[in-house]
Amino acid sequence: xxxxxxxxxxxxxxxxxxxxxxxxxxxxxxxxxxxxxxxxxxxxxxxxxxxxxxxxxxxxxxxxxxxxxxxxxxxxxxxxxxxxxxxxxxxxxxxxxxxxxxxxxxxxxxxxxxxxxxxxxxxxxxxxxxxxxxxxxxxxxxxxxxxxxxxxxxxxxxxxxxxxxxxxxxxxxxxxxxxxxxxxxxxxxxxxxxxxxxxxxxxxxxxxxxxxxxxxxxxxxxx
Numbered sequence: 001x002x003x004x005x006x007x008x009x010x011x012x013x014x015x016x017x018x019x020x021x022x023x024x025x026x027x028x029x030x031x032x033x034x035x036x037x038x039x040x041x042x043x044x045x046x047x048x049x050x051x052x053x054x055x056x057x058x059x060x061x062x063x064x065x066x067x068x069x070x071x072x073x074x075x076x077x078x079x080x081x082x083x084x085x086x087x088x089x090x091x092x093x094x095x096x097x098x099x100x101x102x103x104x105x106x107x108x109x110x111x112x113x114x115x116x117x118x119x120x121x122x123x124x125x126x127x128x129x130x131x132x133x134x135x136x137x138x139x140x141x142x143x144x145x146x147x148x149x150x151x152x153x154x155x156x157x158x159x160x161x162x163x164x165x166x167x168x169x170x171x172x173x174x175x176x177x178x179x180x181x182x183x184x185x186x187x188x189x190x191x192x193x194x195x196x197x198x199x200x201x202x203x204x205x206x207x208x209x210x211x212x213x214x215x216x217x218x219x220x221x222x223x
Contacts, residue, residue: 063123064180067115071172074114075107093207099221101146102213104164106206108171109142113199116179128189133182135195139202141175146218159222 081095082088094110096103116134123130148167153159182188188195213219 060123060127060180060183063119064176067112067119068172068176070115071108071111071176072169074111075168075172078107078111079104092210097210100213100219101149101222102209102218104149104168105142105145107168108145108175109138109202109206112138112141112172112175113203123183127183129186130179130183132186132188132192132195133179135192135199136182136188137175137177137179139195139198140178141171142202144171144174153222 078095082092082097085091087097094106096106116138120131120134127133145167148170149159149164152163152167209219
């Protein structure tokens with residue numbers, strides 16, 4: 001009877017936020033000693049705890065999967081935006097203007113950062129460490145592109161298109177996987193300010209080096 005009333009209370013939710021709020025509210029109620037002293041309510045609360053954790057975990061996983069797909073699709077399209085725009089000057093700051101490794105890092109950085117703002121807004125109340133997790137994931141995914149590229153091309157002696165595509169996909173997956181794990185462990189939360197500064201600095205470097213790149217190999221199109 002109690003469980004039936006709980007189900008009716010939950011399914012009457014008008015939206016996802018209300019749905020999660022009701023689950024969290026009932027979870028708080030279970031903290032009272034009165035309910036814990038009754039076997040029936042104790043069993044109900046155990047089930048409720050499990051359901052609450054499962055649902056919240058599913059939301060985090062769902063947003064992560066959507067983020068992976070969004071970044072992969074947006075990053076792939078971004079590769080052609082500058083050319084399709086007729087070499088638009090402003091778009092060049094956000095999309096690759098040539099085939100250098102540095103410019104290809106934009107394919108991961110900007111789409112993932114853009115989605116990170118959205119995901120952070122949706123999940124920050126349930127996951128206080130989501131901000132630092134997403135920032136760390138974005139940075140790690142971005143820098144993983146040159147690491148993988150130079151590793152495999154150094155071993156094979158040249159680069160291959162299908163491996164370049166795989167490098168991009170692997171970097172995106174690794175970035176979101178890192179963010180997913182850190183959102184619970186909170187290991188990067190103490191470095192939130194530093195991560196924000198590093199993210200802002202990297203974005204600034206992308207803007208500056210787009211049209212004024214240093215004479216370094218990472219800024220030159222691979223031969």
